[in-house]
Amino acid sequence: MLSRATCLIATLISAGSALSSCHGDVIVEVQDVTLAAGGSGFVDVLISADAADAVESFFLSLVITDPNSHAVNGALEFDIEANQPNISTDASYVLFGDSFSYTVDRDYDVDPLTLSVDDFSVSGTGTVLSATKKLLARVAITHTLIGAASNAWGNSFTIGDDSLTAFYDDLGNPLTISGSSTLSGTVYIATPEPSSLLLLGAGAMGFVYRIRQRRLSQRLADAT
Numbered sequence: 001m002l003s004r005a006t007c008l009i010a011t012l013i014s015a016g017s018a019l020s021s022c023h024g025d026v027i028v029e030v031q032d033v034t035l036a037a038g039g040s041g042f043v044d045v046l047i048s049a050d051a052a053d054a055v056e057s058f059f060l061s062l063v064i065t066d067p068n069s070h071a072v073n074g075a076l077e078f079d080i081e082a083n084q085p086n087i088s089t090d091a092s093y094v095l096f097g098d099s100f101s102y103t104v105d106r107d108y109d110v111d112p113l114t115l116s117v118d119d120f121s122v123s124g125t126g127t128v129l130s131a132t133k134k135l136l137a138r139v140a141i142t143h144t145l146i147g148a149a150s151n152a153w154g155n156s157f158t159i160g161d162d163s164l165t166a167f168y169d170d171l172g173n174p175l176t177i178s179g180s181s182t183l184s185g186t187v188y189i190a191t192p193e194p195s196s197l198l199l200l201g202a203g204a205m206g207f208v209y210r211i212r213q214r215r216l217s218q219r220l221a222d223a224t
Contacts, residue, residue, distance in 0.1 A: 024050045025179075026049055026129065027177075027178045028161070028181040028183060031044045032185045032186045036190055037149040037189050038149055039143055045062075045136045047129065049130060049178075050178060050180075053128065055168070055175060056169050057118070057168045062159055063115075064157055065113075066157055073145075074189065079106075081106050092134060116164075126170050143189060165177070
């Protein structure tokens with residue numbers, strides 16, 4: 001990793017030579033998220049840098065894993081491509097105003113556990129990164145229940161980089177991904193709060209009570 005001072009010295013020494021730029025390290029952060037059992041949501045991936053640098057293009061590759069074998073209770077998958085949001089018009093998107101084509105593909109619709117995202121700038125000069133976090137991707141995920149919802153409460157899955165992710169500057173030089181990056185995030189299946197469980201229980205009791213009342217009314221009507 002090169003510091004700002006080192007970059008400045010190298011630039012002065014190499015003025016007029018083939019060396020055109022110095023790079024900091026790209027910092028990638030896959031956010032954690034909580035879903036309801038059988039629910040859907042989004043995972044945000046953020047990007048920043050430890051020194052001023054410009055990213056011209058990127059390829060982000062993500063994979064869902066189930067480290068604790070929770071798939072017996074429910075499966076987590078990337079949503080179908082039609083439900084993947086286009087964030088190129090979001091002002092927080094790293095290539096906002098300079099996006100050629102923000103493309104999200106669920107591995108060509110073959111594998112619901114892998115996803116690729118890519119884009120490159122129209123200007124050819126890219127976007128200067130800084131310590132301020134920008135939105136790199138927002139991907140849709142969905143949890144499909146297997147059996148009762150309560151079986152999936154507290155389960156977790158991992159969404160992480162599968163080592164194919166890459167970033168490039170305006171000259172096509174690869175940018176280094178910082179070791180301080182968080183290249184995987186956790187998707188938690190929420191366990192309802194005790195108050196929510198009480199409400200669910202009260203609702204179930206009310207439903208049972210109404211059924212019993214109907215049966216009793218029917219019996220009285222039959223008896224008369």
